[in-house]
Amino acid sequence: MPELINNKNTFSLIEVTKSIQKTLAERYKSSFWVQAEMSKLNHYTHSGHCYPDLVEKKDGKVIAQLRSNLWRDDYIKINRTFQSVLKEPLKDGIKILFLARISFSPAYGLALRIIDIDPSYTLGDLEKEKQETIRRLKEEGIFGMNKTLQLPLLPQRIAIVSVETSKGYADFLKVIDANEWNYKFFHLLFPALLQGEKAVESINNQLDRIKKVIKHFDVVAIIRGGGGDIGLSCYNHYQLAREIALFPIPVITGIGHATNETVTEMVSFANAITPTKMAEYLLQKFHNFSVPVQKAEDKIVDRSRRILSEEKTKFRSEIKLFRSVTQNILIKNQNNLTERVQSLSRQSRFLFRNERESLTTIKQGIGKGSGILIVSGEQAINQAMEKVFNRSLLFLKDRKVDLINIEK
Structure with a gap:
């Protein structure tokens, strides 16, 4: 009151x-x-x-x-x-x-x-938000930009956006690091919240960090996993989807659900249902390179062995033929040499015999001719001495006459 x-x-x-x-x-x-x-x-x-x-x-x-x-x-x-x-x-x-x-x-x-x-009302609103994000990205012409990038032939350097304690992250590392083919990867974790109202800001912050060291990475992997299909609406957010669409290197996603693909997954370079499938996707890239190389190696080895075997057989045949030909040539040359030696021996004996007879004839000729030459020489010497003597007498006689004239 x-x-x-x-x-x-x-x-x-x-x-x-x-x-x-x-x-x-x-x-x-x-x-x-x-x-x-x-x-x-x-x-x-x-x-x-x-x-x-x-x-x-x-x-x-x-x-x-x-x-x-x-x-x-x-x-x-x-x-x-x-x-x-x-x-x-x-x-x-x-x-x-x-x-x-x-x-x-x-x-x-x-x-x-x-x-x-009523969840159906909220579902409709979330779907409306998703479609609005898709519309804006397509209007800006960036919806498929990340898909146009070139993934390296061997994407070894991976920047991972995930939670360190995430089961999906652990599954990814288990597959990628313990692969039976011993493929080697370098990966670095950039920790972020992956669901909830702060997820968009957290993921975008880590993507900004990766941009600063972008030259050290080949691909970005966003790994959620382990959370089922709960908490995926943040991956339809315009700002996150835009950041991924415009990212300068390929972004692959392993958000970990089987239905209702999010916009983030649509604009990423590649999407895997689970982190394990993502790891297998990267391993497959190595397979795509290594398997043909291995096959080529096996083919080269096989072809080389066959060529070596064929060439070895051919070489053996050539050696056998060479030996046969050389033996025939040696035998033929040996026979020719024997004949030439015999011929040379006969000719030498004939020549020696002829020369011996010639020398005997010359010796006899020299013996007869030498006596005649001696007699002729003595005569010539006597004539020369007589001539000298006579000239000397004339000279002395002339000098005597000159002296007599001088005395007068």
Whole structure:
């Protein structure tokens, strides 16, 4: 009841709030469906209750907002349905169509008590966001740009965006590092959150880090895995999809689900259903190179062996023929040489005999001729001496006459 204070009917705050509570309870007896954006879920793990902040926006501005309550049992039921239908949990920033009752508490004020949420409405909104992202990327002409890049023949250097404790990351390393063919890879982890409202920012930050050392890598691998199909809506986000579409080296994804391909997977260079399949994809690239090389090596070895065998047989035949020919030539030359030696011996004996006879004749001739020459020589000497003597006498006679003339 009101209290009269200074001639004024005055109500206490509890009376006012209880009156409002009563009025609202009488006016809004049944539940009703409401559409709004859940800007913040405000889930408290210790109690299990949620206190979502609901807003309605127009042209980016908030035109209405209200607090709501989602009690633990209702939250568990609704969240399980969301994960089953949307493959997404309840989270911040989604549009919802929910069944609610007006709730008013004198202590906490007005709120909507959420009883149920229709996942098909949110699914439609998420699909709308996905299609909008695809439309924008195609309008900008960048939707398929990453797919046009050239993957190195042997993509050995891998920049990995993942969580160090992720099962998918562990599976990837197990396959890639312990491969039975002993292919060698270099990989470096760039840790990031892979689901939730902070995933887009976290992944993009790591992609920016990779850009700074891009020359050290051949490919980027985004490895989620281990989370089933839950929490994939961030991979339809425009900013993340755009970053991957424009990335300067190929980006391959192993997000780890089998249905409902995300935009990130659509724009990436290649997509694998699981991290294990991604590792096998990279190993296959090595196979594509090594298997033909191995086959070529085997073919070369086989061909070389056959050529060597053929040439060895041919060589042996040539050696055999060579030996036969050389033996015939040697025998023939030996016979020719024997004949020539015999002929030379006969001719030598004939020549020696002729020369001996010639020398005997010359000797006899020299013996007869030498006596005649001696006699002729003695005569010539005597004549010369006589001539000298006579000339000497004439000379002396002339000198004597000259002396007599001088004395006169």
